[in-house]
Amino acid sequence: MKISYKNIKRYREILHILIKYGFSFAVEKLNMEQVAYKIPITRPNEELKHMSTGERIRKAFEELGPTYVKLGQILSTRSDIFDQDVIDELSNLRDNVEEFSTDIARAIFTTETGLEIDEVFKEFNNKPIAAASIGQVYEAKLYSGEDVIVKIQRPNIEQTIKSDLEILQSGASILNDIAKDNETNFENILEEFKIQLLRELDYNFEAINAIKFYEIFRDSEDVYIPKIYSEYTTKRVLVMERIIGVKLSDISTIKSFGWDTEKISEIGVKSLFKQVFEYGFFHADPHPGNIFVLNSNCISYIDFGMVGIVDKKTFSTLNRMVLAAVEKNADKIIYLLEEMGITNQSIDKESLRLDLLYLLHYYYDIPLEKISLTNIFNEIFRFFRKYNITMPTELTTLAKTIITLEGTARELNPNFTVYSIGQEFINYYYSNIFNSKYIFERSKNSVEEIYFDLKNIPKQLRVILKNIEKNNIKIHIDDIKAPKLEEQLSDLTTNISLSLVLASLVVGSSLIIASPNIEQNIWIRYLAIAGFSVSFLVGLVLVITIFKTKYKRK
Structure with a gap:
């Protein structure tokens, strides 16, 4: 492993802690004995055992x-x-950090904004209300009278994190070598982590997220999003409206006010589906500490550093997968997994199919009130680990968010069941799928897709013919059934033929229309109209054929 000697002190700190908690084998695997040679390897204590x-x-x-x-x-x-x-255990990770001096916090605020604390705030509580790993939070009041919270980043935290990231990156390739039997690419995971963490170091990113959520729930009476004061917000300082309410984790206080916890849990579920279905943008850390209850009818999200995004294509595939699961169609689920590109070539498809069928049949007949989404997702993840299927990050984030939401909802409402989430899912799904705007967008996208396919066919044919001419065509056949291949070639030939006929008719009819003789002879005009009519019919047949072929493959 390549070692950066400017970080040698940090290397030794890391290795000391790894050895302390019984991970001395990692030192050997990472080939870092030259750094760890002064660190004593002691026997683990009784607590550690x-x-x-x-x-x-x-x-x-x-x-x-x-x-x-x-x-x-x-x-x-x-x-x-x-x-x-x-x-x-990882879900229970908590920041265990000491407070840093408020004088330093004040100096950082001035450096970042160019303003003194007393110039901006009428009141400023010098005692922080929270000290996290990246920043410290203070209560304050603006001269205009609004109560706010002020988040100020720790001094030198960016340099510390960047050093740690450099060390992690140097070890990621080694982790891939250690876990050769696992298809997980730790370098890719680390790259995603690096992007996420560097975003959290920039409070402007959190501010933009909060503004987006404010727009999403602008007209909502159920969800309130705190206001961001952009004029005082920088990379290392965030000023946001202070929310006065009860943390969702404080259930005893919520009940003491006589607030309807069942209704509050329903608001949480509905708000998540609004974010996912309507915007594809959701709060990815909805644990009880990040949600305040304002009254029986309203909740408020805080801390917008962690968000998830699901694009329409991924969401559409996920929806088709859910419907395939309802139909107990294991083959269609495998097809969709392959279409997403998350399966590997060496996978045992027959074994995958049998295990998938067992999973579908096991959960199919269980009463809804006895189903736990947490258990279902955990079973799916175990299944994915067995076959080295790596889910896209956006889907794992969504799954984790739903698991967190279910746990929170069950604490508020012991009678909460998966039926509540399922019902909300159906309501949002059908209200969106039959929405005229959605139908128009989907139709427009389909037409554009077909147009680009037709436009690219001649170009692709030229490339194929040139490669054939140069003898550059190589065909790799691995476990392909001849009848299926023949059927696909037949479909391709039909589509190409229809495309060529369509192109010829359109070009020919256009030339006739452009002819100067069209005004002199009515039959020439009829011929042009007939050409366009036939081209319309051929185009219609081509579109139907393409959709039919896609449907057959599913």
């Missing part, structure tokens, strides 16, 4: 500091990679 692997990883991450705490929190969403006991 009784800890699970997940507990030891959690404690090591907490001691390693903010970078590793954030890494653990992000890895806690990757149930497709780690076993549930590790995921549970």
Whole structure:
């Protein structure tokens, strides 16, 4: 492993903690004995002997500091990679940091905004209300009278995190070598983590997210989003409206006010589906500490550093997968997984199909009130780990968000069932799919797709013919059934023929229309009209044929 000697002190700190929690084998695998040679390898204490692997990883991450705490929190969403006991421990990761001086915080505010604290705030509480790994939070009041919270980033935290990221990147390729039997690419995971963490270091990113959520729920009476004061917000300072309410985690206080916890849980479920279905943009960390209850009819989200995005194509595929699961169609699910490009070539399809059928039949007849989404997702993730199927990050984030939401909803309402989420899913799905605007957009996209396909066919044919002429065509046949191949070639030939006929008719009719003789002879005009009419019919047949072919393959 290549070592950056400017980070040698940090290397030794990391290795000391790894050895302390029983991960000395990692030092050997990472070939870092030259750094660790002064670190004594002692026998684990009695407490350590009784800890699970997940507990030891959690404690090591907490001691390693903010970078590793954030890494653990992000890895806690990757149930497709780690076993549930590790995921549970990573989900419990908490920032364990000391407060830094308020004088330093004031100096950072001035450096960032060019203004003194007393110039901006009528009142400023010098005692922070929270100290997290990246920043500290203070209460304040503007001269205009609004109560706000002020988040100020820790000094030198960016340099510390960037050093840790450099160390992690140098070890990611080694982790891939250690886990050769696993298809997980740790370098890709680390790159995603790096992007997420660097975004969290820039409070402008969180501010933009909060503004987007404000627009989403602008007209909502159920969800309130705090206002961002952009004029005082910078990369290292965030000023946001202070929410006065009860944390969702404080259920006893919520009940003491006589607020309807069942209704509050319904608002949470509806708000998530509004974010996912209507905008494809959702709060990815809706744990009880990040949601305030304002009254029986209204909740408020805070902390917008972690968001998820699901594009329309991925969401459409996911929806088709859910419908295929309802139909117990294992073959269609496998086809959709392949279409998403998340399966590998060496997968045992027959074994995958049988295990998938068992999974579908097991959950199909269970009464809705006894189904737990957490259990279903955990089973799916175990299934994915077995076959080395890596889910797209946006879907693992969505799954983790739904699991968190279900846990929170069950705390508020012990009678909460998967039926509540399923019913909301159906309501939003059908209200969107039959929405005239959605139908128009989908039709427009389909027409554009067909247009680009038709436009590219001549170009693709030229490339194929040139390669044939140069003898550059190589065909790799691996486990292809001849009848299926013949059927696909037949469909392709039909589509190409129809496309050529359509192109000829359109070009020919256009030339006739452009002819100067068209005004002199009425039959020439009729011939042009007939050409366009036939081209319309041929085009219609081509579109139907393409859709029919796609449907048959599914």
